[in-house]
Amino acid sequence: xxSRIDGAMHDLWGRLIDRVELFHHKMVNYKPAVKGESKVVxxxxxxxxxxxxxxxxxxxxxxxxxxxxxxNYCELxxxxxxxxxxxxxxxxxxxxKSAANEAQGILDAMAGYGxxx
Numbered sequence: 659x660x661s662r663i664d665g666a667m668h669d670l671w672g673r674l675i676d677r678v679e680l681f682h683h684k685m686v687n688y689k690p691a692v693k694g695e696s697k698v699v700x701x702x703x704x705x706x707x708x709x710x711x712x713x714x715x716x717x718x719x720x721x722x723x724x725x726x727x728x729x730n731y732c733e734l735x736x737x738x739x740x741x742x743x744x745x746x747x748x749x750x751x752x753x754x755k756s757a758a759n760e761a762q763g764i765l766d767a768m769a770g771y772g773x774x775x
Contacts, residue, residue: 663722670720670728671771674735677710678761678768681739685747685758704744711740731768738764 684702714736721728738760747754 667721667723667725667728670717670725671768673713674717674728674732675765675768677713678735678739678764681706681710682758682761682765685754685761688748688754690748701748702744707740707742707744707747710735714740727771731764731771734764734767 684700684706687700688702689700714732717732718729739757742753742757747757
């Protein structure tokens with residue numbers, strides 16, 4: 659039973675880390691459409707931020723062991739990333755860079771937890 663609980667908690671950490679890594683990757687690699695071209699290179703959808711919001715809403719309820727660190731990092735992600743607007747991030751390079759820095763800071767702080775440990 660304990661190994662199943664450990665596996666479930668490992669999965670929760672993995673979900674949080676994966677979402678923040680994807681967010682960071684998209685912020686760093688976003689290239690807006692070039693004038694005269696209709697396609698955005700390495701863009702992202704609104705769901706990038708929506709998925710973070712959804713995860714931060716459900717993750718504390720799935721935290722079977724009451725892992726305070728997981729709850730704290732989830733709250734940090736909610737405060738720093740889930741509040742952002744995907745449209746603003748696409749249009750504002752400064753906001754994208756700031757969001758990428760926030761995400762990297764969170765990833766650095768989570769380096770010793772979950773699947774990152």
